[in-house]
Amino acid sequence: MNPLNHVAIIMDGNGRWGLKYRNSRNAGHKAGLDTVETIIKTTIENKIKFLTLFAFSTENWKRPKKEVNYLFNLLENFLVNKIEDLHKQNIKLKVLGSKKFSPKLNKLLNNSEKKTFKNNKLQINLALNYGSKSELISAFKRLKKNKSIISEKNLEKNLQTQNIPDPDLLIRTGNTKRLSNFLLWQLAYSEIFFEKKLWPAFNKKDYKRIIREFRNIKRNFGKI
Ligand code: IPE
Ligand code: IPE
Ligand code: MG
Numbered sequence: 001m002n003p004l005n006h007v008a009i010i011m012d013g014n015g016r017w018g019l020k021y022r023n024s025r026n027a028g029h030k031a032g033l034d035t036v037e038t039i040i041k042t043t044i045e046n047k048i049k050f051l052t053l054f055a056f057s058t059e060n061w062k063r064p065k066k067e068v069n070y071l072f073n074l075l076e077n078f079l080v081n082k083i084e085d086l087h088k089q090n091i092k093l094k095v096l097g098s099k100k101f102s103p104k105l106n107k108l109l110n111n112s113e114k115k116t117f118k119n120n121k122l123q124i125n126l127a128l129n130y131g132s133k134s135e136l137i138s139a140f141k142r143l144k145k146n147k148s149i150i151s152e153k154n155l156e157k158n159l160q161t162q163n164i165p166d167p168d169l170l171i172r173t174g175n176t177k178r179l180s181n182f183l184l185w186q187l188a189y190s191e192i193f194f195e196k197k198l199w200p201a202f203n204k205k206d207y208k209r210i211i212r213e214f215r216n217i218k219r220n221f222g223k224i
Pocket of ligand 2: 010012055060176180
């Protein structure tokens with residue numbers, strides 16, 4: 001049985017779900033938050049130590065302002081209402097991506113990271129304004145500036161995921177088979193599950209089925 005330390009998820013399909021069932025994309029984003037809570041709970045139940053959630057990509061700024069604002073409001077409210085609870089559950093929150101949001105949201109994110117820094121039950125990495133290509137470019141620039149040798153180890157030390165093991169498992173919901181600029185380096189050997197269901201419809205049973213399937217895959221890493 002494969003050990004499972006790190007699950008990464010591209011939470012896709014909120015907009016389509018919202019349009020279909022509530023006639024509003026934003027309602028889909030709101031419903032998607034319930035799935036986030038279910039998945040966090042199930043991740044803890046399965047003793048998985050790292051959960052990385054792709055919540056907003058560097059490319060998502062191209063969406064209408066109204067939708068972008070709604071998403072960040074949702075996140076703000078989530079943090080205000082839930083950070084104490086996450087902290088009590090011994091969960092550590094880390095943001096991947098550059099924090100270029102409103103001063104209020106930047107502060108909330110920084111405070112949430114500081115508050116939960118020492119927690120060690122589960123680390124949630126929230127990928128927000130995250131893009132893998134720009135992460136890699138920044139890492140290479142730092143190596144160049146410090147005149148460091150270009151090696152896998154040195155590069156990894158300069159990624160935002162330093163000290164985080166690579167994902168064992170990537171799940172993308174929403175019936176789309178692409179990576180959308182997510183963790184291009186770190187996913188090199190991850191097992192990938194593309195799920196038909198839209199994120200708000202994805203549930204504990206679906207997640208547990210994937211975990212079960214993952215546990216039984218023969219992971220070769222080049223060997224036979
Ligand atoms: C994913 O759902 C959430 C974000 C990108 C913020 P989408 O909003 O991309 O939903 P679809 O793919 O349009 O249905
Ligand atoms: C990927 O979903 C980003 C997040 C889930 C946050 P998108 O819906 O933005 O991806 P594309 O644009 O369809 O590739
Ligand atoms: Mg999408």
